[in-house]
Amino acid sequence: MDHESVKVVIARRELQTPEIVVLELAPADGAKLPPFEAGAHIDVQVSDDIVRQYSLSNAFEDGGVYRLGILNDPNSRGGSRTIHAQFAEGDEISISLPRNHFPLDMSAAHTILFGGGIGITPMIAMAYALKKAGKSFELHYCCRSSANAAFVDELASQFGDRLSLHFDDGADEQKLAPAAMLQSPREGLHVYVCGPTGFMDWIIDTAKQAGLPSAQIHFEYFSAEVDTSGAAFEVFAAASGVTVQVPEGVSIANALKAAGVKVDVSCEEGVCGTCICDVLEGTPDHRDHFLNDEEKECGDQMAVCCSRAKSARLVLDI
Ligand code: FES
Structure with a gap:
Protein backbone atom coordinates (compact mmCIF):
# COMPACT_ATOMS: atom_id res chain seq x y z
CA MET A 1 0.00 0.00 0.00
CA ASP A 2 1.44 3.38 -1.00
CA HIS A 3 -0.26 5.32 1.82
CA GLU A 4 0.15 5.07 5.58
CA SER A 5 -1.67 1.94 6.72
CA VAL A 6 -3.54 1.04 9.89
CA LYS A 7 -4.67 -2.33 11.24
CA VAL A 8 -8.39 -2.78 11.72
CA VAL A 9 -10.65 -5.65 12.68
CA ILE A 10 -13.77 -6.65 10.78
CA ALA A 11 -16.18 -6.01 13.64
CA ARG A 12 -19.28 -6.87 11.64
CA ARG A 13 -19.93 -8.58 8.33
CA GLU A 14 -23.40 -8.69 6.84
CA LEU A 15 -24.51 -9.99 3.47
CA GLN A 16 -27.20 -7.42 2.65
CA THR A 17 -27.99 -8.95 -0.73
CA PRO A 18 -26.48 -12.13 -2.25
CA GLU A 19 -23.95 -9.86 -4.00
CA ILE A 20 -23.35 -7.00 -1.52
CA VAL A 21 -21.42 -7.52 1.70
CA VAL A 22 -21.26 -4.77 4.31
CA LEU A 23 -18.17 -4.63 6.51
CA GLU A 24 -17.73 -2.52 9.62
CA LEU A 25 -14.09 -1.91 10.50
CA ALA A 26 -12.99 -1.08 14.04
CA PRO A 27 -9.47 -0.26 15.26
CA ALA A 28 -7.41 -3.37 16.01
CA ASP A 29 -5.58 -1.85 18.95
CA GLY A 30 -8.50 -0.23 20.77
CA ALA A 31 -7.46 3.28 19.68
CA LYS A 32 -9.87 5.56 17.86
CA LEU A 33 -10.10 5.70 14.08
CA PRO A 34 -9.55 9.17 12.64
CA PRO A 35 -12.68 10.96 11.40
CA PHE A 36 -13.45 11.29 7.69
CA GLU A 37 -15.52 13.58 5.52
CA ALA A 38 -18.36 12.43 3.29
CA GLY A 39 -17.04 11.22 -0.08
CA ALA A 40 -13.84 9.78 1.40
CA HIS A 41 -12.52 6.33 0.58
CA ILE A 42 -9.91 3.98 1.98
CA ASP A 43 -7.51 1.53 0.36
CA VAL A 44 -8.00 -2.05 1.51
CA GLN A 45 -5.08 -4.48 1.34
CA VAL A 46 -6.97 -7.43 -0.06
CA SER A 47 -3.93 -9.68 -0.49
CA ASP A 48 -0.17 -9.25 -0.85
CA ASP A 49 -0.49 -7.84 -4.34
CA ILE A 50 -4.05 -6.48 -4.45
CA VAL A 51 -5.10 -3.09 -3.06
CA ARG A 52 -8.59 -1.79 -3.75
CA GLN A 53 -10.40 1.46 -2.96
CA TYR A 54 -13.81 1.48 -1.30
CA SER A 55 -15.97 4.44 -0.30
CA LEU A 56 -16.88 4.98 3.32
CA SER A 57 -20.63 4.80 3.62
CA ASN A 58 -21.50 5.83 7.15
CA ALA A 59 -21.84 8.98 9.19
CA PHE A 60 -18.69 8.94 11.26
CA GLU A 61 -19.02 9.51 14.95
CA ASP A 62 -16.13 9.91 17.34
CA GLY A 63 -14.95 6.45 18.34
CA GLY A 64 -16.95 4.94 15.51
CA VAL A 65 -16.29 2.48 12.73
CA TYR A 66 -15.61 2.70 9.01
CA ARG A 67 -18.36 1.02 6.99
CA LEU A 68 -17.90 -0.36 3.47
CA GLY A 69 -20.40 -1.87 1.04
CA ILE A 70 -18.70 -4.18 -1.46
CA LEU A 71 -20.27 -5.67 -4.57
CA ASN A 72 -19.13 -9.12 -5.66
CA ASP A 73 -18.36 -7.79 -9.11
CA PRO A 74 -18.52 -10.44 -11.86
CA ASN A 75 -15.81 -8.44 -13.68
CA SER A 76 -13.62 -8.37 -10.56
CA ARG A 77 -9.89 -8.65 -11.18
CA GLY A 78 -9.67 -10.42 -7.82
CA GLY A 79 -10.41 -7.71 -5.24
CA SER A 80 -14.11 -7.93 -4.47
CA ARG A 81 -14.22 -11.67 -5.17
CA THR A 82 -11.50 -12.31 -2.59
CA ILE A 83 -13.21 -10.11 0.01
CA HIS A 84 -16.53 -11.91 -0.46
CA ALA A 85 -14.91 -15.34 -0.30
CA GLN A 86 -12.33 -14.84 2.43
CA PHE A 87 -12.93 -11.81 4.67
CA ALA A 88 -14.65 -12.92 7.90
CA GLU A 89 -15.82 -11.26 11.09
CA GLY A 90 -12.89 -10.98 13.51
CA ASP A 91 -10.23 -10.90 10.76
CA GLU A 92 -7.52 -8.27 11.06
CA ILE A 93 -6.80 -6.39 7.83
CA SER A 94 -4.73 -3.38 6.72
CA ILE A 95 -6.32 -0.23 5.35
CA SER A 96 -5.09 3.24 4.49
CA LEU A 97 -6.26 6.30 6.33
CA PRO A 98 -9.26 7.94 4.60
CA ARG A 99 -8.63 10.23 1.63
CA ASN A 100 -11.24 12.39 -0.02
CA HIS A 101 -11.17 13.02 -3.76
CA PHE A 102 -14.95 13.47 -3.86
CA PRO A 103 -15.73 16.20 -1.34
CA LEU A 104 -19.12 17.81 -0.84
CA ASP A 105 -19.55 21.51 -1.55
CA MET A 106 -21.52 22.55 1.50
CA SER A 107 -22.25 25.98 0.00
CA ALA A 108 -24.71 24.46 -2.54
CA ALA A 109 -28.25 25.84 -2.49
CA HIS A 110 -29.53 22.35 -3.31
CA THR A 111 -27.76 19.03 -3.87
CA ILE A 112 -28.90 16.04 -5.89
CA LEU A 113 -27.14 12.75 -5.11
CA PHE A 114 -27.34 9.96 -7.71
CA GLY A 115 -26.15 6.49 -6.68
CA GLY A 116 -26.24 3.70 -9.26
CA GLY A 117 -25.93 0.19 -7.80
CA ILE A 118 -23.00 -0.04 -5.39
CA GLY A 119 -22.28 3.63 -6.22
CA ILE A 120 -24.80 4.41 -3.47
CA THR A 121 -22.07 3.99 -0.83
CA PRO A 122 -20.44 7.46 -0.94
CA MET A 123 -23.90 9.00 -1.44
CA ILE A 124 -25.04 7.61 1.91
CA ALA A 125 -22.21 9.38 3.75
CA MET A 126 -23.02 12.56 1.78
CA ALA A 127 -26.73 12.35 2.62
CA TYR A 128 -25.90 12.01 6.32
CA ALA A 129 -23.56 15.03 6.14
CA LEU A 130 -26.15 17.18 4.32
CA LYS A 131 -28.90 16.13 6.72
CA LYS A 132 -26.72 16.92 9.74
CA ALA A 133 -25.91 20.36 8.31
CA GLY A 134 -29.59 21.05 7.63
CA LYS A 135 -29.01 21.40 3.87
CA SER A 136 -31.49 20.96 1.05
CA PHE A 137 -30.86 17.69 -0.84
CA GLU A 138 -32.42 14.68 -2.52
CA LEU A 139 -31.00 11.17 -2.84
CA HIS A 140 -31.74 8.97 -5.86
CA TYR A 141 -30.81 5.28 -5.64
CA CYS A 142 -30.99 3.34 -8.91
CA CYS A 143 -30.80 -0.45 -9.02
CA ARG A 144 -31.67 -3.29 -11.36
CA SER A 145 -34.32 -4.51 -8.90
CA SER A 146 -35.27 -4.26 -5.24
CA ALA A 147 -33.50 -7.61 -4.68
CA ASN A 148 -30.21 -5.95 -5.70
CA ALA A 149 -30.62 -2.97 -3.39
CA ALA A 150 -28.75 -2.71 -0.08
CA PHE A 151 -29.21 -0.23 2.79
CA VAL A 152 -32.84 0.44 1.78
CA ASP A 153 -34.45 0.26 5.24
CA GLU A 154 -31.77 2.51 6.71
CA LEU A 155 -32.08 5.04 3.89
CA ALA A 156 -35.87 5.14 4.13
CA SER A 157 -35.82 5.66 7.89
CA GLN A 158 -33.04 8.25 7.82
CA PHE A 159 -33.95 10.31 4.78
CA GLY A 160 -37.71 9.84 4.38
CA ASP A 161 -39.14 11.66 1.39
CA ARG A 162 -35.71 12.96 0.39
CA LEU A 163 -35.01 9.41 -0.82
CA SER A 164 -36.26 8.16 -4.20
CA LEU A 165 -35.78 4.55 -5.26
CA HIS A 166 -35.62 3.69 -8.97
CA PHE A 167 -35.68 0.07 -10.11
CA ASP A 168 -35.06 -0.99 -13.70
CA ASP A 169 -37.73 -3.66 -13.40
CA GLY A 170 -40.23 -1.38 -11.64
CA ALA A 171 -43.16 0.67 -12.93
CA ASP A 172 -42.44 3.41 -15.45
CA GLU A 173 -43.42 6.24 -13.09
CA GLN A 174 -40.62 5.40 -10.61
CA LYS A 175 -37.88 5.21 -13.24
CA LEU A 176 -35.17 7.86 -13.11
CA ALA A 177 -35.70 10.71 -15.60
CA PRO A 178 -32.68 13.00 -15.11
CA ALA A 179 -33.44 15.18 -18.15
CA ALA A 180 -36.75 16.22 -16.62
CA MET A 181 -35.20 16.67 -13.16
CA LEU A 182 -32.28 18.76 -14.36
CA GLN A 183 -33.99 20.88 -16.96
CA SER A 184 -33.64 24.55 -16.03
CA PRO A 185 -31.37 23.73 -13.07
CA ARG A 186 -31.92 26.07 -10.19
CA GLU A 187 -29.23 28.49 -9.07
CA GLY A 188 -26.63 26.91 -6.81
CA LEU A 189 -27.52 23.31 -7.70
CA HIS A 190 -24.74 20.75 -7.30
CA VAL A 191 -25.01 17.19 -8.64
CA TYR A 192 -23.04 14.16 -7.41
CA VAL A 193 -22.97 10.80 -9.14
CA CYS A 194 -21.31 7.45 -8.54
CA GLY A 195 -22.07 4.10 -10.14
CA PRO A 196 -21.43 2.04 -13.26
CA THR A 197 -19.71 3.91 -16.09
CA GLY A 198 -22.76 4.03 -18.39
CA PHE A 199 -24.97 5.35 -15.59
CA MET A 200 -22.45 8.02 -14.68
CA ASP A 201 -21.93 9.11 -18.27
CA TRP A 202 -25.73 9.41 -18.63
CA ILE A 203 -26.12 11.65 -15.57
CA ILE A 204 -23.01 13.75 -16.33
CA ASP A 205 -23.99 14.28 -20.00
CA THR A 206 -27.57 15.14 -19.02
CA ALA A 207 -26.38 17.66 -16.43
CA LYS A 208 -23.99 19.27 -18.93
CA GLN A 209 -26.70 19.46 -21.58
CA ALA A 210 -28.99 21.12 -19.05
CA GLY A 211 -26.38 23.85 -18.73
CA LEU A 212 -24.99 22.98 -15.31
CA PRO A 213 -21.36 24.22 -15.08
CA SER A 214 -18.91 21.33 -14.81
CA ALA A 215 -17.67 22.71 -11.46
CA GLN A 216 -21.14 21.83 -10.12
CA ILE A 217 -21.10 18.26 -11.48
CA HIS A 218 -19.15 15.95 -9.19
CA PHE A 219 -18.40 12.32 -9.89
CA GLU A 220 -16.34 9.37 -8.82
CA TYR A 221 -15.84 6.41 -11.12
CA PHE A 222 -14.83 3.14 -9.50
CA SER A 223 -13.80 1.20 -12.55
CA ALA A 224 -13.19 1.94 -16.18
CA GLU A 225 -11.86 0.39 -19.35
CA VAL A 226 -8.31 1.46 -20.08
CA ASP A 227 -7.54 2.33 -23.69
CA THR A 228 -3.79 2.16 -24.33
CA SER A 229 -4.08 2.41 -28.11
CA GLY A 230 -2.28 5.11 -30.07
CA ALA A 231 1.17 6.04 -31.31
CA ALA A 232 4.33 5.55 -29.27
S1 FES B 1 -3.63 4.47 -10.43
FE1 FES B 1 -5.66 5.14 -10.07
S2 FES B 1 -5.83 6.86 -11.43
FE2 FES B 1 -3.94 5.98 -11.94
Whole structure:
Protein backbone atom coordinates (compact mmCIF):
# COMPACT_ATOMS: atom_id res chain seq x y z
CA MET A 1 0.00 0.00 0.00
CA ASP A 2 1.44 3.38 -1.00
CA HIS A 3 -0.26 5.32 1.82
CA GLU A 4 0.15 5.07 5.58
CA SER A 5 -1.67 1.94 6.72
CA VAL A 6 -3.54 1.04 9.89
CA LYS A 7 -4.67 -2.33 11.24
CA VAL A 8 -8.39 -2.78 11.72
CA VAL A 9 -10.65 -5.65 12.68
CA ILE A 10 -13.77 -6.65 10.78
CA ALA A 11 -16.18 -6.01 13.64
CA ARG A 12 -19.28 -6.87 11.64
CA ARG A 13 -19.93 -8.58 8.33
CA GLU A 14 -23.40 -8.69 6.84
CA LEU A 15 -24.51 -9.99 3.47
CA GLN A 16 -27.20 -7.42 2.65
CA THR A 17 -27.99 -8.95 -0.73
CA PRO A 18 -26.48 -12.13 -2.25
CA GLU A 19 -23.95 -9.86 -4.00
CA ILE A 20 -23.35 -7.00 -1.52
CA VAL A 21 -21.42 -7.52 1.70
CA VAL A 22 -21.26 -4.77 4.31
CA LEU A 23 -18.17 -4.63 6.51
CA GLU A 24 -17.73 -2.52 9.62
CA LEU A 25 -14.09 -1.91 10.50
CA ALA A 26 -12.99 -1.08 14.04
CA PRO A 27 -9.47 -0.26 15.26
CA ALA A 28 -7.41 -3.37 16.01
CA ASP A 29 -5.58 -1.85 18.95
CA GLY A 30 -8.50 -0.23 20.77
CA ALA A 31 -7.46 3.28 19.68
CA LYS A 32 -9.87 5.56 17.86
CA LEU A 33 -10.10 5.70 14.08
CA PRO A 34 -9.55 9.17 12.64
CA PRO A 35 -12.68 10.96 11.40
CA PHE A 36 -13.45 11.29 7.69
CA GLU A 37 -15.52 13.58 5.52
CA ALA A 38 -18.36 12.43 3.29
CA GLY A 39 -17.04 11.22 -0.08
CA ALA A 40 -13.84 9.78 1.40
CA HIS A 41 -12.52 6.33 0.58
CA ILE A 42 -9.91 3.98 1.98
CA ASP A 43 -7.51 1.53 0.36
CA VAL A 44 -8.00 -2.05 1.51
CA GLN A 45 -5.08 -4.48 1.34
CA VAL A 46 -6.97 -7.43 -0.06
CA SER A 47 -3.93 -9.68 -0.49
CA ASP A 48 -0.17 -9.25 -0.85
CA ASP A 49 -0.49 -7.84 -4.34
CA ILE A 50 -4.05 -6.48 -4.45
CA VAL A 51 -5.10 -3.09 -3.06
CA ARG A 52 -8.59 -1.79 -3.75
CA GLN A 53 -10.40 1.46 -2.96
CA TYR A 54 -13.81 1.48 -1.30
CA SER A 55 -15.97 4.44 -0.30
CA LEU A 56 -16.88 4.98 3.32
CA SER A 57 -20.63 4.80 3.62
CA ASN A 58 -21.50 5.83 7.15
CA ALA A 59 -21.84 8.98 9.19
CA PHE A 60 -18.69 8.94 11.26
CA GLU A 61 -19.02 9.51 14.95
CA ASP A 62 -16.13 9.91 17.34
CA GLY A 63 -14.95 6.45 18.34
CA GLY A 64 -16.95 4.94 15.51
CA VAL A 65 -16.29 2.48 12.73
CA TYR A 66 -15.61 2.70 9.01
CA ARG A 67 -18.36 1.02 6.99
CA LEU A 68 -17.90 -0.36 3.47
CA GLY A 69 -20.40 -1.87 1.04
CA ILE A 70 -18.70 -4.18 -1.46
CA LEU A 71 -20.27 -5.67 -4.57
CA ASN A 72 -19.13 -9.12 -5.66
CA ASP A 73 -18.36 -7.79 -9.11
CA PRO A 74 -18.52 -10.44 -11.86
CA ASN A 75 -15.81 -8.44 -13.68
CA SER A 76 -13.62 -8.37 -10.56
CA ARG A 77 -9.89 -8.65 -11.18
CA GLY A 78 -9.67 -10.42 -7.82
CA GLY A 79 -10.41 -7.71 -5.24
CA SER A 80 -14.11 -7.93 -4.47
CA ARG A 81 -14.22 -11.67 -5.17
CA THR A 82 -11.50 -12.31 -2.59
CA ILE A 83 -13.21 -10.11 0.01
CA HIS A 84 -16.53 -11.91 -0.46
CA ALA A 85 -14.91 -15.34 -0.30
CA GLN A 86 -12.33 -14.84 2.43
CA PHE A 87 -12.93 -11.81 4.67
CA ALA A 88 -14.65 -12.92 7.90
CA GLU A 89 -15.82 -11.26 11.09
CA GLY A 90 -12.89 -10.98 13.51
CA ASP A 91 -10.23 -10.90 10.76
CA GLU A 92 -7.52 -8.27 11.06
CA ILE A 93 -6.80 -6.39 7.83
CA SER A 94 -4.73 -3.38 6.72
CA ILE A 95 -6.32 -0.23 5.35
CA SER A 96 -5.09 3.24 4.49
CA LEU A 97 -6.26 6.30 6.33
CA PRO A 98 -9.26 7.94 4.60
CA ARG A 99 -8.63 10.23 1.63
CA ASN A 100 -11.24 12.39 -0.02
CA HIS A 101 -11.17 13.02 -3.76
CA PHE A 102 -14.95 13.47 -3.86
CA PRO A 103 -15.73 16.20 -1.34
CA LEU A 104 -19.12 17.81 -0.84
CA ASP A 105 -19.55 21.51 -1.55
CA MET A 106 -21.52 22.55 1.50
CA SER A 107 -22.25 25.98 0.00
CA ALA A 108 -24.71 24.46 -2.54
CA ALA A 109 -28.25 25.84 -2.49
CA HIS A 110 -29.53 22.35 -3.31
CA THR A 111 -27.76 19.03 -3.87
CA ILE A 112 -28.90 16.04 -5.89
CA LEU A 113 -27.14 12.75 -5.11
CA PHE A 114 -27.34 9.96 -7.71
CA GLY A 115 -26.15 6.49 -6.68
CA GLY A 116 -26.24 3.70 -9.26
CA GLY A 117 -25.93 0.19 -7.80
CA ILE A 118 -23.00 -0.04 -5.39
CA GLY A 119 -22.28 3.63 -6.22
CA ILE A 120 -24.80 4.41 -3.47
CA THR A 121 -22.07 3.99 -0.83
CA PRO A 122 -20.44 7.46 -0.94
CA MET A 123 -23.90 9.00 -1.44
CA ILE A 124 -25.04 7.61 1.91
CA ALA A 125 -22.21 9.38 3.75
CA MET A 126 -23.02 12.56 1.78
CA ALA A 127 -26.73 12.35 2.62
CA TYR A 128 -25.90 12.01 6.32
CA ALA A 129 -23.56 15.03 6.14
CA LEU A 130 -26.15 17.18 4.32
CA LYS A 131 -28.90 16.13 6.72
CA LYS A 132 -26.72 16.92 9.74
CA ALA A 133 -25.91 20.36 8.31
CA GLY A 134 -29.59 21.05 7.63
CA LYS A 135 -29.01 21.40 3.87
CA SER A 136 -31.49 20.96 1.05
CA PHE A 137 -30.86 17.69 -0.84
CA GLU A 138 -32.42 14.68 -2.52
CA LEU A 139 -31.00 11.17 -2.84
CA HIS A 140 -31.74 8.97 -5.86
CA TYR A 141 -30.81 5.28 -5.64
CA CYS A 142 -30.99 3.34 -8.91
CA CYS A 143 -30.80 -0.45 -9.02
CA ARG A 144 -31.67 -3.29 -11.36
CA SER A 145 -34.32 -4.51 -8.90
CA SER A 146 -35.27 -4.26 -5.24
CA ALA A 147 -33.50 -7.61 -4.68
CA ASN A 148 -30.21 -5.95 -5.70
CA ALA A 149 -30.62 -2.97 -3.39
CA ALA A 150 -28.75 -2.71 -0.08
CA PHE A 151 -29.21 -0.23 2.79
CA VAL A 152 -32.84 0.44 1.78
CA ASP A 153 -34.45 0.26 5.24
CA GLU A 154 -31.77 2.51 6.71
CA LEU A 155 -32.08 5.04 3.89
CA ALA A 156 -35.87 5.14 4.13
CA SER A 157 -35.82 5.66 7.89
CA GLN A 158 -33.04 8.25 7.82
CA PHE A 159 -33.95 10.31 4.78
CA GLY A 160 -37.71 9.84 4.38
CA ASP A 161 -39.14 11.66 1.39
CA ARG A 162 -35.71 12.96 0.39
CA LEU A 163 -35.01 9.41 -0.82
CA SER A 164 -36.26 8.16 -4.20
CA LEU A 165 -35.78 4.55 -5.26
CA HIS A 166 -35.62 3.69 -8.97
CA PHE A 167 -35.68 0.07 -10.11
CA ASP A 168 -35.06 -0.99 -13.70
CA ASP A 169 -37.73 -3.66 -13.40
CA GLY A 170 -40.23 -1.38 -11.64
CA ALA A 171 -43.16 0.67 -12.93
CA ASP A 172 -42.44 3.41 -15.45
CA GLU A 173 -43.42 6.24 -13.09
CA GLN A 174 -40.62 5.40 -10.61
CA LYS A 175 -37.88 5.21 -13.24
CA LEU A 176 -35.17 7.86 -13.11
CA ALA A 177 -35.70 10.71 -15.60
CA PRO A 178 -32.68 13.00 -15.11
CA ALA A 179 -33.44 15.18 -18.15
CA ALA A 180 -36.75 16.22 -16.62
CA MET A 181 -35.20 16.67 -13.16
CA LEU A 182 -32.28 18.76 -14.36
CA GLN A 183 -33.99 20.88 -16.96
CA SER A 184 -33.64 24.55 -16.03
CA PRO A 185 -31.37 23.73 -13.07
CA ARG A 186 -31.92 26.07 -10.19
CA GLU A 187 -29.23 28.49 -9.07
CA GLY A 188 -26.63 26.91 -6.81
CA LEU A 189 -27.52 23.31 -7.70
CA HIS A 190 -24.74 20.75 -7.30
CA VAL A 191 -25.01 17.19 -8.64
CA TYR A 192 -23.04 14.16 -7.41
CA VAL A 193 -22.97 10.80 -9.14
CA CYS A 194 -21.31 7.45 -8.54
CA GLY A 195 -22.07 4.10 -10.14
CA PRO A 196 -21.43 2.04 -13.26
CA THR A 197 -19.71 3.91 -16.09
CA GLY A 198 -22.76 4.03 -18.39
CA PHE A 199 -24.97 5.35 -15.59
CA MET A 200 -22.45 8.02 -14.68
CA ASP A 201 -21.93 9.11 -18.27
CA TRP A 202 -25.73 9.41 -18.63
CA ILE A 203 -26.12 11.65 -15.57
CA ILE A 204 -23.01 13.75 -16.33
CA ASP A 205 -23.99 14.28 -20.00
CA THR A 206 -27.57 15.14 -19.02
CA ALA A 207 -26.38 17.66 -16.43
CA LYS A 208 -23.99 19.27 -18.93
CA GLN A 209 -26.70 19.46 -21.58
CA ALA A 210 -28.99 21.12 -19.05
CA GLY A 211 -26.38 23.85 -18.73
CA LEU A 212 -24.99 22.98 -15.31
CA PRO A 213 -21.36 24.22 -15.08
CA SER A 214 -18.91 21.33 -14.81
CA ALA A 215 -17.67 22.71 -11.46
CA GLN A 216 -21.14 21.83 -10.12
CA ILE A 217 -21.10 18.26 -11.48
CA HIS A 218 -19.15 15.95 -9.19
CA PHE A 219 -18.40 12.32 -9.89
CA GLU A 220 -16.34 9.37 -8.82
CA TYR A 221 -15.84 6.41 -11.12
CA PHE A 222 -14.83 3.14 -9.50
CA SER A 223 -13.80 1.20 -12.55
CA ALA A 224 -13.19 1.94 -16.18
CA GLU A 225 -11.86 0.39 -19.35
CA VAL A 226 -8.31 1.46 -20.08
CA ASP A 227 -7.54 2.33 -23.69
CA THR A 228 -3.79 2.16 -24.33
CA SER A 229 -4.08 2.41 -28.11
CA GLY A 230 -2.28 5.11 -30.07
CA ALA A 231 1.17 6.04 -31.31
CA ALA A 232 4.33 5.55 -29.27
CA PHE A 233 5.85 8.60 -27.54
CA GLU A 234 8.77 9.50 -25.30
CA VAL A 235 8.61 10.34 -21.60
CA PHE A 236 11.38 12.03 -19.66
CA ALA A 237 10.97 11.51 -15.91
CA ALA A 238 12.72 14.71 -14.83
CA ALA A 239 13.09 14.00 -11.11
CA SER A 240 14.57 10.55 -11.83
CA GLY A 241 16.59 11.58 -14.90
CA VAL A 242 15.21 8.64 -16.89
CA THR A 243 13.89 8.64 -20.48
CA VAL A 244 11.57 5.85 -21.70
CA GLN A 245 9.71 5.06 -24.89
CA VAL A 246 6.03 4.27 -24.33
CA PRO A 247 4.81 1.95 -27.07
CA GLU A 248 1.16 1.30 -27.95
CA GLY A 249 -0.44 -1.06 -25.42
CA VAL A 250 1.85 -0.06 -22.54
CA SER A 251 1.05 2.57 -19.91
CA ILE A 252 3.46 5.35 -18.94
CA ALA A 253 3.49 3.92 -15.40
CA ASN A 254 4.51 0.46 -16.60
CA ALA A 255 7.13 1.84 -19.01
CA LEU A 256 8.65 3.87 -16.17
CA LYS A 257 8.49 0.97 -13.71
CA ALA A 258 10.28 -1.26 -16.19
CA ALA A 259 13.06 1.35 -16.31
CA GLY A 260 13.34 1.33 -12.51
CA VAL A 261 11.36 4.51 -11.76
CA LYS A 262 9.09 4.23 -8.72
CA VAL A 263 5.51 5.10 -9.67
CA ASP A 264 2.67 4.98 -7.14
CA VAL A 265 -0.37 3.32 -8.68
CA SER A 266 -3.48 1.74 -7.25
CA CYS A 267 -6.53 1.25 -9.48
CA GLU A 268 -4.54 1.36 -12.77
CA GLU A 269 -7.83 2.33 -14.45
CA GLY A 270 -7.72 6.10 -14.20
CA VAL A 271 -10.30 6.41 -11.44
CA CYS A 272 -8.52 6.78 -8.08
CA GLY A 273 -6.02 9.61 -8.61
CA THR A 274 -3.09 7.83 -6.93
CA CYS A 275 -0.83 8.13 -9.99
CA ILE A 276 -1.54 11.79 -10.85
CA CYS A 277 1.71 13.62 -11.54
CA ASP A 278 2.75 17.05 -12.75
CA VAL A 279 3.40 17.63 -16.44
CA LEU A 280 6.36 19.95 -17.05
CA GLU A 281 6.38 19.85 -20.87
CA GLY A 282 4.26 18.36 -23.62
CA THR A 283 0.54 17.78 -24.12
CA PRO A 284 -1.23 14.92 -22.34
CA ASP A 285 -3.91 12.84 -24.03
CA HIS A 286 -6.15 12.44 -20.98
CA ARG A 287 -7.91 9.09 -20.71
CA ASP A 288 -8.72 9.05 -17.00
CA HIS A 289 -12.00 9.60 -15.17
CA PHE A 290 -10.43 11.37 -12.24
CA LEU A 291 -9.48 14.87 -13.39
CA ASN A 292 -12.33 17.22 -14.25
CA ASP A 293 -12.71 19.06 -17.57
CA GLU A 294 -10.92 22.20 -16.37
CA GLU A 295 -8.00 20.21 -14.97
CA LYS A 296 -7.68 18.27 -18.22
CA GLU A 297 -7.86 21.46 -20.24
CA CYS A 298 -5.11 22.99 -18.11
CA GLY A 299 -2.82 20.06 -18.95
CA ASP A 300 -0.39 20.53 -16.07
CA GLN A 301 -1.12 17.14 -14.48
CA MET A 302 -2.06 13.69 -15.73
CA ALA A 303 -2.83 10.11 -14.68
CA VAL A 304 0.16 8.06 -15.78
CA CYS A 305 -1.61 4.70 -15.37
CA CYS A 306 -3.80 5.29 -18.42
CA SER A 307 -3.34 8.66 -20.13
CA ARG A 308 -1.03 9.09 -23.08
CA ALA A 309 0.50 11.95 -25.10
CA LYS A 310 -0.65 14.14 -27.96
CA SER A 311 2.90 15.47 -28.31
CA ALA A 312 5.90 13.33 -29.28
CA ARG A 313 7.45 13.89 -25.85
CA LEU A 314 6.28 14.51 -22.30
CA VAL A 315 8.40 15.73 -19.41
CA LEU A 316 6.94 14.61 -16.07
CA ASP A 317 7.87 15.58 -12.52
CA ILE A 318 8.53 12.06 -11.38
S1 FES B 1 -3.63 4.47 -10.43
FE1 FES B 1 -5.66 5.14 -10.07
S2 FES B 1 -5.83 6.86 -11.43
FE2 FES B 1 -3.94 5.98 -11.94
